[in-house]
Amino acid sequence: MRRLAEGLRGQGRVAFVPTMGYLHAGHRSLLEWGRANADRLVASIFVNPAQFGPAEDLARYPRDFDRDRVMCEAAGVDALFVPASADIYRPGHQTWVEVENLSRGLCGRFRPGHFRGVATVVLKLLNIVRPHLAVFGLKDYQQYLIIRRLVADLDLDVEVVGRPIVREDDGLAMSSRNSYLGPEERLQARVLSRALAEAQRQVDAGERDARGLSGKLTELIAAEAPMVRVDYLALCDPATLDEVAGLGAETLLAVAAWVGKTRLIDNALLRVAPAGAA
Numbered sequence: 001m002r003r004l005a006e007g008l009r010g011q012g013r014v015a016f017v018p019t020m021g022y023l024h025a026g027h028r029s030l031l032e033w034g035r036a037n038a039d040r041l042v043a044s045i046f047v048n049p050a051q052f053g054p055a056e057d058l059a060r061y062p063r064d065f066d067r068d069r070v071m072c073e074a075a076g077v078d079a080l081f082v083p084a085s086a087d088i089y090r091p092g093h094q095t096w097v098e099v100e101n102l103s104r105g106l107c108g109r110f111r112p113g114h115f116r117g118v119a120t121v122v123l124k125l126l127n128i129v130r131p132h133l134a135v136f137g138l139k140d141y142q143q144y145l146i147i148r149r150l151v152a153d154l155d156l157d158v159e160v161v162g163r164p165i166v167r168e169d170d171g172l173a174m175s176s177r178n179s180y181l182g183p184e185e186r187l188q189a190r191v192l193s194r195a196l197a198e199a200q201r202q203v204d205a206g207e208r209d210a211r212g213l214s215g216k217l218t219e220l221i222a223a224e225a226p227m228v229r230v231d232y233l234a235l236c237d238p239a240t241l242d243e244v245a246g247l248g249a250e251t252l253l254a255v256a257a258w259v260g261k262t263r264l265i266d267n268a269l270l271r272v273a274p275a276g277a278a
């Protein structure tokens with residue numbers, strides 16, 4: 001891969017889209033952005049064991065390499081990197097990357113070690129592929145901030161790009177894990193994006209108190225979707241991820257919830273319209 005990447009760098013600017021495969025339209029939007037904004041496009045598929053906890057879904061994470069390859073070809077990917085676990089974590093591996101503060105809250109609290117696994121594998125992939133641009137989805141907002149921090153703190157020579165969340169027609173954020181959902185779970189999962197939309201309506205109607213707002217949203221979820229169990233629903237500063245007491249110009253609303261045995265995440269940037277705006 002490194003030899004191939006070196007050749008691609010000689011042909012122009014290289015964009016890189018790392019994924020765990022089982023690709024969907026969210027991944028496709030990242031590939032299309034890379035295709036349109038760089039000369040060469042590299043994607044990777046690697047279900048990174050280091051970012052799964054011992055009780056998590058590593059073994060059953062969905063995989064369909066043939067379909068993924070077709071999607072990558074259709075999206076104009078020049079090189080698809082699909083390393084084996086044993087190639088990434090070789091015998092004696094003992095170096096881990098910890099992005100401290102940003103990894104503590106939200107998913108970090110519920111998935112200990114997860115972001116250390118993410119930061120480590122992303123650094124390794126960036127070192128192997130050496131792209132000019134690395135493209136990530138804002139669906140994983142905390143991951144995106146952590147990677148930006150990692151790149152800045154370790155002086156990596158790559159531009160990190162964050163792209164908007166792609167959703168199903170009914171609002172559910174696209175995720176490889178949506179394939180786990182049974183029909184009734186799939187219906188109830190819509191409540192997450194509905195709660196995000198309701199939050200913006202509440203803000204537009206004048207709500208500024210974080211606790212009040214999160215209480216209303218938690219109630220809405222419980223009332224509309226009894227199969228959904230919230231891990232967290234948090235209003236945060238979108239740069240630091242620190243929880244806020246009151247809503248400022250921009251506040252990140254991040255949610256993680258179990259729908260049956262499937263853990264889903266979603267988020268939205270809530271905006272307070274400037275005074276005087278229509």
Ligand code: AMP
Pocket residue numbers: 018019020021025026027029030135136137138139140163164165166167173174175176
């Ligand atoms: P994953 O395969 O889930 O690790 O995701 C690979 C990349 O695709 C990450 O940068 C994700 O944030 C991004 N991604 C996943 N789902 C979506 C989505 N619904 N919209 C936009 N980007 C996404």
